[in-house]
Amino acid sequence: MDDVSPQPFIDAVMAYQKTAAMKAAIALDLFTAIAGEQGEVERIARRVQASERGVRILCDYLTVQGFLQKEAQRYRLTPSTEVFLTVSSPAWMGSIVDFLAAPEMISQWLDDPVAFVRNGGCVGLGTLAPDNPVWVKFARAMVPFVAPTAQGIAQQVSAWAKPPKRVLDVAAGHGLFGVSIAKAVPGAQVVATDWQPVLEVAQENAAAAGVSARYRTLAGSAFDVDWGKDFDLVLLTNFLHHFDASTCVQLLSKVRRSLAPGGRALAVEFVPDEDRVSPPFAAAFSFVMLASTPSGDAYTAREFEQMGRDAGFAKVSVAPLPPSPQSLVVFE
Structure with a gap:
């Protein structure tokens, strides 16, 4: 006992x-x-x-x-x-304190936690407000946390039978996922979307990696900006969890229409088990979304599979990304 x-x-x-x-x-x-x-x-x-x-x-x-x-x-x-x-x-990885424990993040949780529980999400847009400066902090602070995962995915992608030549990085943030693929796949062209101040950080990282000539940015909301078509790969890293399932389907449908034949979309997500209380880090991430977004969540593999089918994808697979607590969701 x-x-x-x-x-x-x-x-x-x-x-x-x-x-x-x-x-x-x-x-x-x-x-x-x-x-x-x-x-x-x-x-x-x-x-x-x-x-x-x-x-x-x-x-x-x-x-x-x-x-x-x-x-x-x-x-x-x-x-x-x-x-x-x-x-x-x-x-x-000490820099992650600058985002995860930023004053505006702490106040989001501690000022009135009863409000977001009663409301079923944050009151207002929370971190999803257009041009929210907290995402510049995210882009500058979180590189040490995501770098190993970004590099691991880039290695996987570079080993594909037909590595991607045109890559779209949606809500790119620091840009590390697209930049890592540009480094790993010679000749790959990357288009990154996000708010303009955030993209400036991504451009700095692309320049530091020596891939700026193959790295282009497109400022604006992922739901509104016309990013074009015929991409071999679309990256949706740490983005879908900010929205409810129907909004994720809307975005995934736009992504599917922008893919070239045989193209794939990759999402990096915290994916809890069906019981929604394990594994601990992924399961607890739902509470992060409850406090900081109107309707975001940590979705199970089954829920991602359903979203993919509703958006028109024929196949969806989910695999862990050790040693990180995240998983790779592949839409084909």
């Missing part, structure tokens, strides 16, 4: 403190300092230009939370912290 304890409830109510600690640690580049100063509080404090008392208490809290280890009054990183939270690591 499970232990009866109020601790999970208390931990949930105080979870904002863990967010605050992580925001402070990332802003101070605390984890890199711990590695560089052999875990000595005085030297760490001097390096991050903070009080010794403040650093000690923050480090103790992060140790309690499992991000650090402490021995003989010295701190050291855990293996995961060293890989993901020191700026010298190629897998550093």
Whole structure:
């Protein structure tokens, strides 16, 4: 029998403190300092230009939370912290704090959570408001989180018997999925759509990857902009979950009409099991959509299959994308 304890409830109510600690640690580049100063509080404090008392208490809290280890009054990183939270690591992902814990995102959840539960979605357009500046933050902050997935998909696509020559990246954001395919498939031409300020970030990433000559942008709403036809591949990465099923069918129908014969559409999504409570990360994503969109959701494989059929696709398949918590949905 499970232990009866109020601790999970208390931990949930105080979870904002863990967010605050992580925001402070990332802003101070605390984890890199711990590695560089052999875990000595005085030297760490001097390096991050903070009080010794403040650093000690923050480090103790992060140790309690499992991000650090402490021995003989010295701190050291855990293996995961060293890989993901020191700026010298190629897998550093500290920047995602700038989006996931941005003030406007936190207020979206904490200001009036009863309202979005009663309403069955956010009041107003939430993150779907046209030209919402939060998506510029997303484009700049989330690259470390999506880069491995984007590169993995690009490797899959480049191995197709007939790799795509014309690629459309819908709601491209940072542009990393289209950029990765342009790098992996010589000669592939990519058209990216999104709001103009967001596309400027995507263009920067295309230039950094050396594919700007084959990377074109088209500003506007995915539902309104005329992006053309005869694409071999359409990317819908982290986009369909923002809408209800009928709107997804509307968008997928537009995508299908824009494909060349034999073309495919690829969506990257959080896909829960039929019970909608597992696996944990994908299942919990529905709550993200409840708070931030009017009618978005995390859809099951069966629901994606039905959307694809309703939009006119003959075949829909869903496969996990390890080690990420997401899945690849293929519409053919």
